[in-house]
Amino acid sequence: MQSRRLPNGGRIERDRPLRFTFNGRRCEGYAGDTLASALLANGVGVLARSFKYHRPRGIVGSGAEEPNALLQLGRDGYTLPNQRATQVDLYDGLVAASVNCWPGPQFDVGAVTSAFAKLLPAGFYYKTFMWPQRFWGTYERYIRRAAGLGHCPREPDPDIYEKINVHCDVLVIGAGPAGIAAALAAGKSGARVILVDEQSEFGGSLLYREAEIGARSGAEWLRESVAALAEMAEVTLLPRTTAFGYYSHNWLALVERVTDHLSGGAAGQPRQRLWRVRARQVVLATGAIERPLVFCNNDRPGVMLASAVSTYVKRYAVRPGTRAVVFTNNDTAYQTALDLQQAGVAVVAVVDPRDNPRSPLVSAVRRQQGIEVIDGAVVHDVFGRMHVSGVKVAGFDARAATLSGASRRIDCDLLAVSGGWNPTVHLHAQSGARALFDEQRGCFLPGQSVQAERSAGGCNGEFGLKSSLDAGAAAGADAARATGFKPGRKQTYKAPVAAQAEARLLWRVPAQTRVSRAPKQFVDLQNDTSAADLELAVREGFHSIEHVKRYTALGFGTDQGKLGNVNGMAIVAAARGDNPGRPGTTTFRPAYTPVTFGAIAGRELGEFFAPVRKTAMHPWHEARGARFEDVGQWKRPWFYPQAGEDMHQAVNRECLAARNGVAIMDASTLGKIDVRGPDAAAFLDRIYTNSWSALAVGRCRYGLMLGEDGMVMDDGVSARLAEDRFHMTTTTGGAAHVLGWMERWLQTEWPQLRLHLTSVTDQWATIGVVGPKSRDVLRKVCSDIDLDAARFPFMSFREGSVAGVRARVFRISFSGELGFEINVAANYGQGVWEAVMAAGVEFGITPYGTETMHVLRAEKGFIIVGQDTDGSVTPVDLGMDWIVSKRKDFLGRRSLARADCVREGRKQFVGLLTDPPDKVLPEGTQLVDDANAATPVPMIGHVTSSYYSACLQHSIALALVKGGAKRMGETVQAPLADGHVVSATIVDPVFYDREGARHNV
Amino acid sequence: MLHIECPWCGQRDQTEFSYGGEAHIVRPTDPDALSDAQWADYLFMRTNPRGRHREQWCHTSGCRRWFNVVRDTVSYEILAVYRVGETPPDTDAAAD
Amino acid sequence: MSEIELRTPLVAVPGLPYRGRDIEIVEVASQGHVNLRGAARNAVFKDAVQATAGVSLPLAANTASGTQPPCALWLGPDEWLLRLPGEAQAATCVDALDAALAGEFFAASDISSAQTVLRLSGAHARRVLSKGCTLDLHPGVFGAGRCAQTNMAQATVILLPLADAAGGIEVVVRRSFADYLARWLLDASR
Incomplete structure (x- = not known):
């Protein structure tokens, strides 16, 4: 079956055969194969069609550079598009298929575009589908269908991916000779070293090139070196790991393919792991990628990079052809000729544009029987459509850059090409440095480093084995030294240095x-x-x-x-x-090779997408069947449906309970800040718009905070616990921001003020007990606080105990009813909540959620910051001039006098009553004076809050309307998305109990 | 991902910090004495240099201290870190 | 102090305590936590803390006076976390400090209910934490005697390395985040 497998040699494990399928065909390979080497072993030549012209394509390279062999792997939710066969480790049961062709790569209907190739030059789509412009959407759909590569899975990804953060002294990227030498030098010094390589095996060029290092073979040196590194406690070895991004401050991203190469994955193991590395020093030893040559029909299957040919022959024991021509402008591909010859492949010619190149390697090839070295010549065209069947060779006039003499045909089924080597400078360039063109070597080399990184070996233009090893050792030692370790004496390696003839660009x-x-x-x-x-x-x-x-x-x-x-x-x-170097490179951007979305997402999905914050009473709410609402990161009970109730019915019931009896709600999510110090009151005077220094101990006050731009930022009720101490509350969503805001002013602008701010949000569980019967309930659980209306007046607080637990009880109201907020240590929150519930049974105590809270406060015209305000609303716009002190400075005050804040026609806070009275406007609805006016219809405001009020038996809304305060009683129109227009009358935003009699009982 | 030196906690990942914009913006002592234009200048106008920039950062997830950083907005290199109230260190072109 | 049952933040998390291969996770609940603010150079303040809580406040950033209560963790140049054996001690400590330091500029807030502690031990403890934390947790860098405030999987935490041989670490987390973080750690320990 493996018709192209060599009888012996290679690094594959012949005792571990693996089965896989390609386009439904059953194939076999061995452990140690890549999908590409296994496909070649099975004689698969054409495995893809090209992107634009649908030309047949075969494998060109053996690594990350592979442009053609992009395959679809796996099925269903496990499917992966566009995987480079050259980088996929073969596993048992692998399912691979071609992309961008139908029905298959051998016969592809889309190849019809190839016939019109002359009509499809660069910019064809831009030029052709410009007109008419509105058709572009249609064109694009068809163009995209014709092009495109693999397909995305439609199912959720069943695999797990994870991330890990690590630090190291020296990160070595690339485990070829230079990288291994660098890791050894740094590792011996005791530095924390991470060595990564994208391949399944360390070794780089040693995996396919015979070598001699010291007295050992390259393979022996590799084995011993990797074993030595594995022994070092502070060295981490990461094969199958691609360093794909080099970011600021030596922060790099690596992706490790943990179980991609295992059939069916491994239980409990993630498929891939994203390593986020902070490296003090980086050694780039990423090697070089062979450069192809550009000639007619150079894309035909069977045209391969010479180094890839050697890799398939030596590492994977695969014969990529039977009759080969080598076309090279430099010496390295001569070794490929020898490798092929040794593997029993007939090498009929080496075509070299150089005139009479002289070097030991060239001489060795010339000495081989049957290999014709044709120098001063080029391959200028290729025969064969589905596969190379021969090449056209002609003389090359280097001065005129033209062909010379007659062209001759040489038959072959494999053309190994080498146009020299391109150092892999991608990560160096990503680090912010600029690769520079080296005229002499004809390639881009790393320029001046801008981060703590250095390049060694092939990626630095050091292509010889000895120079790579020595440069690697020096780079590793220098990196270790730079992080404070002592790497000892400079190490040099013994390896033969072969003279090379100069390449011809x-x-x-x-x-x-x-x-x-x-x-x-x-x-x-x-x-x-x-x-x-x-x-x-x-x-x-x-x-x-x-x-x-x-x-x-x-x-x-x-x-x-x-x-x-x-x-x-x-x-x-x-x-x-x-x-040649003048145009420079395009920008090198991460990622070096594509990274799956799974690896980037990691575990941050589903329940771990964002933190979920829960209150102390959360289990009770869950047990009671509450529906939850997300408020910031918090889960808050939204409403508590009883059997058969929808949300509307549940909320109406909860509202009426609060208005007529007693209701209870979890207010623990409110931000709470312990403000303490001799200057606490002076500080609050600057933070809030109203005055706090005059507030008596034991009393509470509602406060509004503005940004320095005068816009409402947050609000809440705070209490004066002592002369020098306040219990401040903030909105649920604003808690962290408000604390940060106050700390900033305190630390950066007013460091002379003596006070401390401590977040106590999580310390206190807060239980709101609301309604005319709330005092009766409290009396049953609270023996040491005098709850008498006169002695415990509205907007005051008492310390005592509730259900035997130390508590701070505030008599405040966000509903307009008589109400108390009980604060107890959160460890006892649920216990106290249960005690209050038990005490309230005889009064019909009803738990209520955020929706009912919203309705109750809207009936009273109380704002919710962030819902009724949006960062462009001043207290004056809200009709809250009463809370803005004229006698002191506070943050944002000066802005209230800016011309724009005092002009006519600002949007102002009003109430709306709809007609018909049961029509609830969607929040966000735009308001207009006349919905039938010519478009664009002038918009005069929008609805900020809107509910059905069971208590008033009327739909109510709050809105911001231009000049609204002077338009009481006027009618506005609300055009809805469904085409209906609803009329509404502008009214005062306080719909219920304007005198405030209900909470004063 | 920046690696920022908190003057107290040392080198920490950028994710632990929050950015506060340009440093050394002083709140006017008598806002009423300012014209609208002068107040707007304090409120809204910030330098946006290509190169060295003095800016405020807060070690939000750490010690919660605000401090100052001189950072190159092109290379992202951090040239100096100093506490609130300290004079900015001389980083050559810091006065650009 | 009352008939009311104490419920720790993690009482409802399935899978805790967790014993896996090379990793154990348990909640260390109901300890006393006091957030302390004051001037490190104020001898009256430091002496009162020493007398009341029995700990000497560490002055070096990111260090702790010990790994087991009673101990104090540096949180900022004028901020510490006092850890006490039980929440009753925290309440007593705060009352005693308030009495002893009347007129001094300082603050002590009882936050025993505001946070809890997850103890991770075993050879994999630091690796599990590294999945959610960008801090360098190498035992040579972050060993017993140190502490740090940082992020763990989007929650703010305080880390306290233990003195045990296996390199265990305690994670102090705010109550409201504890359920989320515990689930996250259990997932990361799989």
């Missing part, structure tokens, strides 16, 4: 005809961007590389242009008549 192979007429020369395989597209873009005036990118889609794919970008930039430079 070749950004684009000339074609036989004009580039725009010739077969496509692909630069970016994933986006089907060709050399002709880039040249067209420059001709049309797109000169900045960022503009060219957006016009041609160069580098826009999930591979972020890892293969194509550098060639593309050089081709753009040539078209502009510039040096």
